[in-house]
Structure formats: structure tokens, C-alpha cells
Amino acid sequence: MDRSRNTKPIRTQEASSIEGEDILSVQNISKTYKLSGNKVTALNGVSLQIKRGEFVAIIGPSGSGKSTLLQLMGGLDKPTSGTIVVDGTRLESLSDRRLSRFRNQTVGFVFQFFYLQPFLNLSRNIEVAAMPSRMKKGERKKRIAQLAQRVGLADRLTHYPRELSGGQLQRAAIARALINNPHIIIADEPTGNLDSQNTQEVVDLFRQACRELNTTVVIATHDPMVASKADRTVILKDGALA
Amino acid sequence: MITLRDSMVLAVTKLRTRKVRTIITILLASMLFGLLITASMVTTGVFDSIDNIRKDGLTSQYIVTVSKARNDPLAVQKLLRDPVLVDEAKQRYTALVKKKTSEAERLGISYTQASDLPPYMQTSDDASTIRLNINDPNGIVYNLLAQKYGGQPAFNDAQLHSIADRYHATAFFYSQSYSVKQGSSLAVLPKDGEKFYNQTDSMSNISSQDSIIKSQFTISPSNITDYFMLPNDAGWQPSSGALPIILPKDTVEQLLGLPQLADMATTTEKLNYLNVLRDKAETLTFSACYRNSASLNSIQQTLQQQKEIAAHANDATYKKPPVIYGLPDPFACQSPFIKTDTRTITEKQADENQKQFDQEFGKNTTPISYFVKFKVVGLSPSTQEVKQSRSLNDVIDNLLATTGIEQAIPKNLYDQIPDKSRYNDILTYTPLYLFGSEDNKQRYVEFATASDASRFIDQQSCVTQYDNSCKPTGRLYQASLAFSNSVALDDIRSKATSIFQYSVVGAVVLAVIIMWITIGRTIVDGRRETAVFRAIGFKRGDVALVYVLYTISLSLLIAAVALLLGSVGSVIVNHIYAHELTTQARYGFGGLGTAKQITLIGMNSWQIGMVLFVCVTAGFLSMLPPLFRNVRRNPIRDMREG
Structure with missing residues (x-):
């Protein structure tokens, strides 16, 4: 698969991307929310390093802070304290515009509920993530075809989400996450709504991305089978690494 | 930043979500704006058509009739009570009576001063005060006033031109009033002449036939x-x-x-x-019969004579008048003729002398009647x-x-x-010389605009009060709009435009409410979608652009449907009412034989443009607050809640 990028990745001065080295570094991060006036600590002093091409599973009970950790890693939210460096980029120093660009080009998101647009066909749904990168039309078509082939949906590109099964929808979501050729895929309970066969297919796709594209995959899951397929498992409990 | 094309793709998908709500919104809002467009097209059509037809009539002109203001309500009273004039009238009357007495003696006919009304009389409010009698039959008062005031023009046309020019007068013209000679009549003879004479037994009835x-x-x-x-x-x-x-x-x-x-x-x-x-x-083509006072008098006398003879038909002692007159052919416009004349030579001579006396002192004794075609x-x-x-x-x-x-x-x-x-x-025209040498002109000033005409009236004219004074005092003219309601028609048009503008404001409020519900709800409903977009790298501006294009698309769709509905509406209204209104207008304008039509379809680009602009603006107003809130929200929370 082509790893070339159509836009420059966002990098900081002090860090650079080196094969085998950490692509993601979480240093002593904490996250607290205010919920109904009460202070809730979702993460408390978590530190974690993840290498390029590594498949990491984050497991832990509900409310342990898995999703919060993924959101902070993906630049969807900012930690109350601590530092996150992704592919050499310190996320807390980015403006909203640059953070958007980071999410678009460095990270690919896969969600439990797929979040595909019901009135766009599969091709368009995959294409949506390429829109902010201003990828050229011809290249988009080419990449959509390649990704659809890779996720086994080449014959479904003109179909609408309502015409697809859960497994197909999640595979489409993975294709969407991969269209910009991200360094990291962050997947939050991607198999939570899938049966075992589809779960297996989805995990295989993640593994394939790690292997063939050297993409780092960080996945939050409750499923031991999924966790067992990861290179490494990180356990979270009460907002801290166990 | 995503491209415009990509934004448009996503915006169009928004139109496809919540189809029922979107269709209802499009229908409601476009009906509202369509109604305004229909109103605009219909009123524009009506007023343009009326303007077009007005060009063929006086209703397109702003004509003001102007006469001199009478600021002193007692002016005539003072004039007629002028002691110098009264003394002069007395002297002339005395001289006339003396001359008539002398001439009557010479001709051997009877004459008494009592048969001649004096040119003066007691005033009704003060018996000791004498005033001139304006109806003096001998013309003494008329001659006196003519000598005194005949040289003074009653109206200063140059001054009127000068003043009216300040109000952009475009034309000055006048009509002249005339009447049939005093005491005479002009009558279209009735088809049933016999009936006419049978029913006519007095001077007033004969005169009334000129109606x-x-x-x-x-x-x-x-x-x-x-x-x-x-x-x-x-x-x-x-x-x-x-x-x-x-x-x-x-x-x-x-x-x-x-x-x-x-x-x-x-x-x-x-x-x-x-x-x-x-x-x-x-x-x-028709003819009317002119009869002078002598002719009318002789018909009246003949009728009275016939009535008297008929009343004494069975009275053997009744002696018929020596001259018996016959009524002329009712269709011939002639004076009565002598049927029998049993007068002696002496009686005939006396009648001739009386006639000579009357003619000498200005009384018309020769009956004249003829047809005027x-x-x-x-x-x-x-x-x-x-x-x-x-x-x-x-x-x-x-x-x-x-x-x-x-x-x-x-x-x-x-x-x-x-x-x-x-x-x-x-x-004929006979001035009274009460206000100088009056003429028979009715003066008109034409103005370029309704506003100029109204300003001239408001600033230069006074209004006659119950005491005959004219207020505000000091104004030179009494002026009013002449012939038509042109100014009112213009005012109606102006008011209709104002009402339309207020309606637009009302429609905007309603449309904003309707569109607020749809666009606002669509944006609120799209929070999770917005959050996903944000998660996969859309900037706030990208999301905003999608919604802006969605709003523009929806608004333009509403505007297009509104334009369609508005046009269809005006075509329907035109189909139903145009014929009736055309007939109405032609009749109202006097049926001038115009082939012009009233059409209820007219394009006022400014108004329709304003409606469409308002439509898009209403969409934007509806979009901005929820969009502003949406893009500032935390996408994680929206994904979780969505």
C-alpha cells in the first residue's frame, strides 16, 4: 500500500519520527471533569509509550478511562495535566486548526457505532475523511478503490449504510480511517457491536494495517479475544495503569 | 479547508435528512414568500395597468383649480352699503323716473313710479341702513359698479404663474363659463308636445324644460x-x-x-x-329651442289666457280679451301667434306706444325663438x-x-x-363687478407630481369657513384638485407599497420562526455528525461551510418554490379577476374606448428581489445561533450523547 502523503505531517522541532522508536508518548497525564458540580477524575498520572507499527490493546472495566485516554491521544480532548507527544507533535501546543489537521492526517478514528453518514453511499462515506486534506479527485478514487478492496467492500461502494451489515459498516469505517494513510489508528470498542466472525475480520484488518502499512493501532476493548491479538495489552483501572 | 464542491456534497445530504420536516418547511415558507410575491406581482400589475390606462385620461394629471380667495367675508356687504354709491344710485333712479314719467305723458300711456323697483333697499338687519339692490331691473346698480370697478382686473394671472412656478407647475390653462342670456331659456323640445303644453302652466315649468x-x-x-x-x-x-x-x-x-x-x-x-x-x-345631433324673455312671457300669458277663457266657458257675461293668442306648434320653436284681434285702432295705438316706451327703457318686448343645433x-x-x-x-x-x-x-x-x-x-357672460372686473375664467394649474400639487394647495390655498371667511388668512387663493382622484390614486399606490413593506417584515418574522425550527433543529440534530466531522479532521470553518451551503440551498429552494408559487398565484388571480377589473377600470375611467387591459401580473424586480433576499436572510438568521453553538461544543460529548 502506498504510504506517501499528500500533505506534510505536523511535527515539532524537538522530536522526529524514527522506525522502532516511540510514535506516541503519554507522560503523566491526568484528566478531570466536572459532572453535576462534582469533580471526577477520569485519568490520573498515566504514562505510556507506544512504538510505530505496534498494535496496543487497552483493556479495563467500564469507567476505567479507556475512551478518555484514546480521546486525549487522538487530540479530541486536552489533558488537565501532562504531555502527549504523537509522532513528534506535542498536542497541547496545537491550535484548534492545527489540531484538526493533526486528527485528519496523523490519526484515523474508528468508533463503536461506525458513525457513517446515512445519506452518503459507501464511496462517499470513505471519501469524507479525505475532504479536509484536499486530496485530488483522481487520487481519492484510486485510494477508495484500494481500501474497499482491502476491507472486502469493493462491490458495495455504491451502497448506502442502511443496506450493509454491522461488520460491513465497521469495515467501511476502517477504510475511512485509513484513507489519509494515518500513522495511528485509534479505535474505541470497534468490535463492541459485532459478532465473533466480524470481530475477527475487523481485528485482522487492524493487524494487516500494522503489518503492511506500519500503522500503529491503539484499540480500547472489553473483548479478551481482541486483546489477545494485540502486540501489547495495557490495563487501566480507575484511571491509572494497573 | 474542504473544497466548495465537497461542502456542497455534504450540504445536499443534509437536505435529504428529515425529509418530511424539510418538505413542510419548504412548503410553509415558500407559501409565505409566495404569497408576498403574488401580492407584489398583483399590486404591481394593477398599478402599472392603471397607470397605463390613466395616460388616456385626466386621472394621470395633477390639475388644481385656482380662484381668488375672499379673505373679507363682509366685503360685498360693505360695498353695497357704500353711502356714496347709494346716493349716486338714488340720484340716477330719480332722474330715470322723471324721464319715464315725462315720456309716458308724451306717449299717452300710464306709468307710476311704483312699477319700477328702486336700485336700493333697506337692509334686513338694520332698517335705517340702505343698501344697493343687486337685482335692480333698470341696471342702475350694474352701471354704477361697472363704472367704479370695471377697470380693475379681478385676478392677477402673472402672480399666479410666478407662485405656481415655484411648485414646478407645468401648464396653465383655463375654461370659460357662459350661460344663456338672462331670463331666456334653451330647451330640447319634448317628443310629446301636447303633453308638454298640457302640463305647463307657469313660467317656471317652461324654464325647467331646459333640464x-x-x-x-x-x-x-x-x-x-x-x-x-x-x-x-x-x-x-x-x-x-x-x-x-x-x-x-x-x-x-x-x-x-x-x-x-x-x-x-x-x-x-x-x-x-x-x-x-x-x-x-x-x-x-339635436336641436334645442332658444326663447328670449319676451317669448317666454308671451307663452306664459297665452297659457294663462287659455286657462281663463276655459274657466269662463259657460259664463255668458264673460268678455274675452280683445287679442287672443294661440300656442305655437310644440315642435316648431316659435312664439305664440294672434288668433283673433278685436282691438280698436285706438287700442292698437296705445299698445304700440307702450311697446315703444318699453323698448326705449330697455325692456325686451320682441319675442325671439329659434333652434340651436x-x-x-x-x-x-x-x-x-x-x-x-x-x-x-x-x-x-x-x-x-x-x-x-x-x-x-x-x-x-x-x-x-x-x-x-x-x-x-x-x-353670454355678465360680470357683477363686485370684486373688480371679474372674468368668466376657471383657472387651472397642472403640476408634474402629486406632491407638488398637494404642496401648492397646502401652502397657498385657504379654506372657506362657516362665516364665509377663508382661512388661514392672508392666502391668495382657494385651490383644490380638479377632475380626478389622481393624487389619491398615487397615495393609494404609495400606501400599498408601505403595506407591502410592512408585510415583508411580518413575513420575515414568521419565516424566521418556521425556518428556525427546521434549520435550527437540523443543526441541533446534526450534533453527532458535526462531532464525527470534527473528529476526522474537519475544522470549525469546514463544518460551518457545510451548514452555510445547506442553508443557502434550502433558502434558494424555498425562494425558487416561492417564485413558482407566487407566479402561479398571480396567474390564477389574473385569470379570475383581470377581465372584471379591466371592465371595471374602463368603466371607471369613463369608457374611453381604450383597448388597454388590466393585468394582475407585473414584475417589480426590486420588491421580488427583496422577498428573495429576505428569504435567504431569514435562513441565515435561523442558522447562525445553533451553528455557532454547535461548532463550539465538545465533539466527544456530542458523540456520546448523539
């Missing part, structure tokens, strides 16, 4: 008369011996013997009737046309109607008549 045509005439310039002329002046020729005349429709009806139309006749019936009337009027060359609105309205049609008729023309002789045609002396008896 078909009035004994007053106006010679009017083409500025006024052109709009009422029949085609080709109805074939009138200067040498035809007929006086060209514009008559009110109801007068022509009477002359033609046509039955009057019922008040509640439909407009179509009215217009058809009017067309028939116009066709028949084009060939209408008229040719109808134009039709003016009926004299009773402006009346209390019973229906909306009547209101429109009254609004559109031209008034104040009535019986007029077109000056341009009159000037072509080679021998005008034949009309000396019916086109």
Missing part, C-alpha cells in the same frame, strides 16, 4: 376635453351649423331615449351599455355618477371616475366655427 341640457356652458381647452372626445370629433364639421358639445352620459341617454341601467348592473353590463351609448352618441362630439361622466357607494365596485368607480367636466364645448373646435355670432344669445 335635459343645462343653460350653462363651458368652453374648455383641449388639455381637458381631449380625453372625452369621440373618435374623429364624431364627424363634426365647422361649417355644419352645429355647436360641438361634450355631454354627460346621462344627458345623452335622455336625448337618445335610452333606459337607464339599474344601479346594481354588473360592470360588464355597464361597459357594454356604455359602448352602445358611445356608438349611438357618435351620430347624435348641437352635435355631440364627446362624452363626459354622468353628473350623478359619483354617488354613495353600495358596493366595492361603486367605490372603485368613484375612485377612478373623472368629475367636473359635464357640459363642455371644446375650444379648439369652437374656434373653427366661422360665424360665432349665432351663439350670442346662449353664450
Whole structure:
């Protein structure tokens, strides 16, 4: 698969991307929310390093802070304290515009509920993530075809989400996450709504991305089978690494 | 930043979500704006059509009639009580009586001062005060006033021009009023002559027979008369011996013997009737019988004589008058003739002497009667046309109607008549010399705009009060709008435009509410989608652009449907009402034979543009607050809650 990028990745001065080295570094991060006036600590002093091409599973009970950790890693939210460096980029120093660009080009998101647009066909749904990168039309078509082939949906590109099964929808979501050729895929309970066969297919796709594209995959899951397929498992409990 | 094309792709998908809500919104909002567009097209069509038709009539002109203001309500009273004038009148009266007495003695006829009313009388409010009698039969007062004031013009035209020019007057013209010689009559002879004489037993009844045509005439310039002329002046020729005349429709009806139309006749019936009337009027020539006072007196005496003889038919002692008169042929316009004359030579001589005496002192004793031929060359609105309205049609008729023309002789045609002396008896004017040397001119000033005409009236004219004074004092003129409701029509148009503008504001409020619900809800419903977009790298501006394009698309869709509905609406309204309104307008404007149509479809680009602009603006107003809130929200929370 082509790893070339159509836009420059966002990098900081002090860090650079080196094969085998950490692509993601979480240093002593904490996250607290205010919920109904009460202070809730979702993460408390978590530190974690993840290498390029590594498949990491984050497991832990509900409310342990898995999703919060993924959101902070993906630049969807900012930690109350601590530092996150992704592919050499310190996320807390980015403006909203640059953070958007980071999410678009460095990270690919896969969600439990797929979040595909019901009135766009599969091709368009995959294409949506390429829109902010201003990828050229011809290249988009080419990449959509390649990704659809890779996720086994080449014959479904003109179909609408309502015409697809859960497994197909999640595979489409993975294709969407991969269209910009991200360094990291962050997947939050991607198999939570899938049966075992589809779960297996989805995990295989993640593994394939790690292997063939050297993409780092960080996945939050409750499923031991999924966790067992990861290179490494990180356990979270009460907002801290166990 | 995502491309415009990509944003458009996503915006269009938004239109496909919540289809029922979107369709209802499009229908409601477009019906609202469509209604405004229909209103705009219909009112524009109506007013443009009316303007177009108005060009053929006086309703397109802003004409003001101007006369001199009478600031002192007691001026005439003071003039007639002037002791110097009263003394002079007394002296002249004394001299006249002395001369008449002397002449009566010479002719051997009887004369007493009591038969001659003096030129002065006691005032009603103070018996000790004497004032001149304006109706003095010997003309002493008239001559006195003519000598004193005849040299003073009653109206300063140069001053009027100067003042009116300040209000951008575009034309000055006047019509001249004339009447049949005092004491005379001009009557269209009735078809049933026998009945006429049978029912007529007094002077007043004979005079009243001139009611078909009035004994007053106006010679009017083409500025006024052109709009009422029949085609080709109805074939009138200067040498035809007929006086060209514009008559009110109801007068022509009477002359033609046509039955009057019922008040509640439909407009179509009215217009058809009017067309028939116009066709028949084009060939209408009629004669009216002129009789001077001597002729009228002799008819009255003859009637009285016949009545007296009939009353004594069985009285053997009754002695018939020595001269018995016979009534003339009722269709011949002649004076009574002598049937039998049993006077002695002495009696005849006495009558001759009396006649000589009367003629010497200005009394008209020779009966004169002759036909005056008229040719109808134009039709003016009926004299009773402006009346209390019973229906909306009547209101429109009254609004559109031209008034104040009535019986007029077109000056341009009159000037072509080679021998005008034949009309000396019916086109007379006698000034009273009460306010200088009055003339018979009714002055008109035409202005370029309704506003100029109104300003002239407001700033230069006074209004007659209950005590005959004119206020505000010091104003030179009494002025009012003449002939038409042109200013009112303009005002209605202006008000309609204002109402339309207020309606637009009302519609905006309603539309914003409707669109707020849809666009606002769509944006709120799209929070999770917005959050996903944000998660996969859309900037706030990218999300905003999608919603802006969605709003523009929705608004343009509403605008397009509104334009379609508005156009269809005006076509329907036009189909239903245009024919009736055309008939109404033609009738209201006097049925001038115009082929112009009222159409209820008119394009006011500014108004329609404003409606469409408002439509898009309403969409934006509805979009901004929820969008502003949406893009500032935390996408994680929205994904979780969505």
C-alpha cells in the first residue's frame, strides 16, 4: 500500500519520527471533569509509550478511562495535566486548526457505532475523511478503490449504510480511517457491536494495517479475544495503569 | 479547508435528512414568500395597468383649480352699503323716473313710479341702513359698479404663474363659463308636445324644460376635453351649423331615449351599455329651442289666457280679451301667434306706444325663438355618477371616475366655427363687478407630481369657513384638485407599497420562526455528525461551510418554490379577476374606448428581489445561533450523547 502523503505531517522541532522508536508518548497525564458540580477524575498520572507499527490493546472495566485516554491521544480532548507527544507533535501546543489537521492526517478514528453518514453511499462515506486534506479527485478514487478492496467492500461502494451489515459498516469505517494513510489508528470498542466472525475480520484488518502499512493501532476493548491479538495489552483501572 | 464542491456534497445530504420536516418547511415558507410575491406581482400589475390606462385620461394629471380667495367675508356687504354709491344710485333712479314719467305723458300711456323697483333697499338687519339692490331691473346698480370697478382686473394671472412656478407647475390653462342670456331659456323640445303644453302652466315649468341640457356652458381647452372626445370629433364639421358639445352620459341617454341601467348592473353590463351609448352618441345631433324673455312671457300669458277663457266657458257675461293668442306648434320653436284681434285702432295705438316706451327703457318686448343645433362630439361622466357607494365596485368607480367636466364645448373646435355670432344669445357672460372686473375664467394649474400639487394647495390655498371667511388668512387663493382622484390614486399606490413593506417584515418574522425550527433543529440534530466531522479532521470553518451551503440551498429552494408559487398565484388571480377589473377600470375611467387591459401580473424586480433576499436572510438568521453553538461544543460529548 502506498504510504506517501499528500500533505506534510505536523511535527515539532524537538522530536522526529524514527522506525522502532516511540510514535506516541503519554507522560503523566491526568484528566478531570466536572459532572453535576462534582469533580471526577477520569485519568490520573498515566504514562505510556507506544512504538510505530505496534498494535496496543487497552483493556479495563467500564469507567476505567479507556475512551478518555484514546480521546486525549487522538487530540479530541486536552489533558488537565501532562504531555502527549504523537509522532513528534506535542498536542497541547496545537491550535484548534492545527489540531484538526493533526486528527485528519496523523490519526484515523474508528468508533463503536461506525458513525457513517446515512445519506452518503459507501464511496462517499470513505471519501469524507479525505475532504479536509484536499486530496485530488483522481487520487481519492484510486485510494477508495484500494481500501474497499482491502476491507472486502469493493462491490458495495455504491451502497448506502442502511443496506450493509454491522461488520460491513465497521469495515467501511476502517477504510475511512485509513484513507489519509494515518500513522495511528485509534479505535474505541470497534468490535463492541459485532459478532465473533466480524470481530475477527475487523481485528485482522487492524493487524494487516500494522503489518503492511506500519500503522500503529491503539484499540480500547472489553473483548479478551481482541486483546489477545494485540502486540501489547495495557490495563487501566480507575484511571491509572494497573 | 474542504473544497466548495465537497461542502456542497455534504450540504445536499443534509437536505435529504428529515425529509418530511424539510418538505413542510419548504412548503410553509415558500407559501409565505409566495404569497408576498403574488401580492407584489398583483399590486404591481394593477398599478402599472392603471397607470397605463390613466395616460388616456385626466386621472394621470395633477390639475388644481385656482380662484381668488375672499379673505373679507363682509366685503360685498360693505360695498353695497357704500353711502356714496347709494346716493349716486338714488340720484340716477330719480332722474330715470322723471324721464319715464315725462315720456309716458308724451306717449299717452300710464306709468307710476311704483312699477319700477328702486336700485336700493333697506337692509334686513338694520332698517335705517340702505343698501344697493343687486337685482335692480333698470341696471342702475350694474352701471354704477361697472363704472367704479370695471377697470380693475379681478385676478392677477402673472402672480399666479410666478407662485405656481415655484411648485414646478407645468401648464396653465383655463375654461370659460357662459350661460344663456338672462331670463331666456334653451330647451330640447319634448317628443310629446301636447303633453308638454298640457302640463305647463307657469313660467317656471317652461324654464325647467331646459333640464335635459343645462343653460350653462363651458368652453374648455383641449388639455381637458381631449380625453372625452369621440373618435374623429364624431364627424363634426365647422361649417355644419352645429355647436360641438361634450355631454354627460346621462344627458345623452335622455336625448337618445335610452333606459337607464339599474344601479346594481354588473360592470360588464355597464361597459357594454356604455359602448352602445358611445356608438349611438357618435351620430347624435339635436336641436334645442332658444326663447328670449319676451317669448317666454308671451307663452306664459297665452297659457294663462287659455286657462281663463276655459274657466269662463259657460259664463255668458264673460268678455274675452280683445287679442287672443294661440300656442305655437310644440315642435316648431316659435312664439305664440294672434288668433283673433278685436282691438280698436285706438287700442292698437296705445299698445304700440307702450311697446315703444318699453323698448326705449330697455325692456325686451320682441319675442325671439329659434333652434340651436348641437352635435355631440364627446362624452363626459354622468353628473350623478359619483354617488354613495353600495358596493366595492361603486367605490372603485368613484375612485377612478373623472368629475367636473359635464357640459363642455371644446375650444379648439369652437374656434373653427366661422360665424360665432349665432351663439350670442346662449353664450353670454355678465360680470357683477363686485370684486373688480371679474372674468368668466376657471383657472387651472397642472403640476408634474402629486406632491407638488398637494404642496401648492397646502401652502397657498385657504379654506372657506362657516362665516364665509377663508382661512388661514392672508392666502391668495382657494385651490383644490380638479377632475380626478389622481393624487389619491398615487397615495393609494404609495400606501400599498408601505403595506407591502410592512408585510415583508411580518413575513420575515414568521419565516424566521418556521425556518428556525427546521434549520435550527437540523443543526441541533446534526450534533453527532458535526462531532464525527470534527473528529476526522474537519475544522470549525469546514463544518460551518457545510451548514452555510445547506442553508443557502434550502433558502434558494424555498425562494425558487416561492417564485413558482407566487407566479402561479398571480396567474390564477389574473385569470379570475383581470377581465372584471379591466371592465371595471374602463368603466371607471369613463369608457374611453381604450383597448388597454388590466393585468394582475407585473414584475417589480426590486420588491421580488427583496422577498428573495429576505428569504435567504431569514435562513441565515435561523442558522447562525445553533451553528455557532454547535461548532463550539465538545465533539466527544456530542458523540456520546448523539
